[in-house]
Amino acid sequence: MAENVTPRIRVPREASAGETITIKTLISHPMESGQRKDGDGNVIPRSIINRFTCDFNGQNVIDVTMEPAISTNPFLEFQAIVPESGAFEFTWYDDDGDIYTDTKEIAVS
Amino acid sequence: MSFTRRDTLRLAMGTAFAAAIPFKVFADVDSDVAAFTEGAEIGEGGITLIAPEIAENGNTVPIEVDAPGAVAILVLATGNPTPAVGTFNFGPLAGAQMASTRIRLAGTQDVLAIAKMADGTFVQARQEVKVTIGGCGG
Numbered sequence: 001m002a003e004n005v006t007p008r009i010r011v012p013r014e015a016s017a018g019e020t021i022t023i024k025t026l027i028s029h030p031m032e033s034g035q036r037k038d039g040d041g042n043v044i045p046r047s048i049i050n051r052f053t054c055d056f057n058g059q060n061v062i063d064v065t066m067e068p069a070i071s072t073n074p075f076l077e078f079q080a081i082v083p084e085s086g087a088f089e090f091t092w093y094d095d096d097g098d099i100y101t102d103t104k105e106i107a108v109s
Numbered sequence: 110m111s112f113t114r115r116d117t118l119r120l121a122m123g124t125a126f127a128a129a130i131p132f133k134v135f136a137d138v139d140s141d142v143a144a145f146t147e148g149a150e151i152g153e154g155g156i157t158l159i160a161p162e163i164a165e166n167g168n169t170v171p172i173e174v175d176a177p178g179a180v181a182i183l184v185l186a187t188g189n190p191t192p193a194v195g196t197f198n199f200g201p202l203a204g205a206q207m208a209s210t211r212i213r214l215a216g217t218q219d220v221l222a223i224a225k226m227a228d229g230t231f232v233q234a235r236q237e238v239k240v241t242i243g244g245c246g247g
Contacts, residue, residue, distance in 0.1 A: 033213065060202065
């Protein structure tokens with residue numbers, strides 16, 4: 001179990017219908033690669049977030065498969081179309097089975 | 110000290126093993142590419158990979174991929190112990206087929222991005238990144 005996993009997301013509060021917006025996400029996570037060794041020479045087991053998805057009102061925006069080569073505190077920036085008011089749902093899948101979620105509302109003016 | 114037949118054989122085996130390691134890494138890259146493209150030919154153009162020419166710290170190297178019209182983009186770090194970095198699959202609400210993230214690089218190497226286009230063709234882009242401090246192992 002990774003500790004203190006906190007998602008941080010930046011989504012604009014408002015957009016016009018059909019606008020393309022930029023979303024930035026960062027989640028604090030050690031992303032232990034499974035390549036490192038501790039002081040006694042034992043391999044530290046891999047523990048990473050292996051998948052990230054972003055959906056808007058049930059429709060998929062992006063689905064990322066992540067490998068150990070993604071840095072600590074994985075950061076992702078991508079773009080989404082906003083057809084109507086609604087909520088973005090963000091989901092991170094941890095190697096240990098944990099799932100971290102967050103939502104951000106956006107209003108179409 | 111003189112080498113016995115047994116010592117010579119051991120030395121030869123050690124050398125052969127050391128020489129085999131780099132080939133194994135390339136084989137991993139090839140198999141990852143083959144798994145993604147299923148043997149299709151890979152073209153050039155239509156995909157942009159932005160990575161720094163020199164990265165001081167291999168632990169966090171910012172990269173950006175952009176391939177208009179792609180359904181998925183695979184990123185590989187060809188010199189890492191496990192070359193796969195990630196796959197970006199774009200859904201119907203993706204505003205642009207671009208994404209940026211931060212990756213780990215074990216040392217100076219080529220970063221490879223392959224995009225699968227909506228019509229089933231593949232294009233790739235390659236960029237060399239010089240790394241001063243490696244990002245894998247410790």
